[in-house]
Amino acid sequence: MRSGSVMLQSHIGIIGAGPGGLTLARLLQLQSIPFTIYDKDTSPSARTEGGSLDLQTESGQRALEAAGLMDQFNRVARYQGQDAKLLDKHGNIHIEHLST
Numbered sequence: 001m002r003s004g005s006v007m008l009q010s011h012i013g014i015i016g017a018g019p020g021g022l023t024l025a026r027l028l029q030l031q032s033i034p035f036t037i038y039d040k041d042t043s044p045s046a047r048t049e050g051g052s053l054d055l056q057t058e059s060g061q062r063a064l065e066a067a068g069l070m071d072q073f074n075r076v077a078r079y080q081g082q083d084a085k086l087l088d089k090h091g092n093i094h095i096e097h098l099s100t
């Protein structure tokens with residue numbers, strides 16, 4: 001900052017309190033940058049909640065890591081398998097794809 005100039009503090013407006021907006025808010029919070037989140041929903045219960053988010057290691061989980069939230073994520077994450085099996089009515093397995 002040059003002597004005599006005025007340091008302007010940014011205040012960020014985030015439109016949307018979905019996963020994207022909330023992650024951005026957390027990243028700004030870690031940098032002590034002030035922000036306000038706006039959402040057209042009047043409360044978290046304004047509409048029914050969707051299902052689980054599928055957070056990939058190279059995208060969603062990287063964002064959570066940058067946000068310093070991996071410990072919290074690991075406490076509540078549910079790991080789901082991607083196995084697929086085709087069985088007949090007797091329970092005999094005809095096709096089996098194991099994800100791991």
Ligand SMILES: Cc1cc2nc3c(=O)[nH]c(=O)nc-3n(C[C@H](O)[C@H](O)[C@H](O)COP(=O)(O)OP(=O)(O)OC[C@H]3O[C@@H](n4cnc5c(N)ncnc54)[C@H](O)[C@@H]3O)c2cc1C
Pocket residue numbers: 015016017018019020021022038039040041050051052053054055
């Ligand atoms: C039917 C459906 C099923 C899905 N199923 C899955 C799934 O099983 N697993 C998965 O990982 N992902 C799923 N997704 C995708 C997942 O919902 C999105 O990836 C995720 O919600 C995107 O986050 P976002 O923050 O970008 O947007 P959003 O979650 O859409 O959040 C945007 C927010 O902005 C608010 N908003 C919008 N316009 C305005 C405005 N003008 N002013 C103020 N606020 C505004 C909205 O109210 C909302 O809260 C599904 C999506 C849909 C539509």
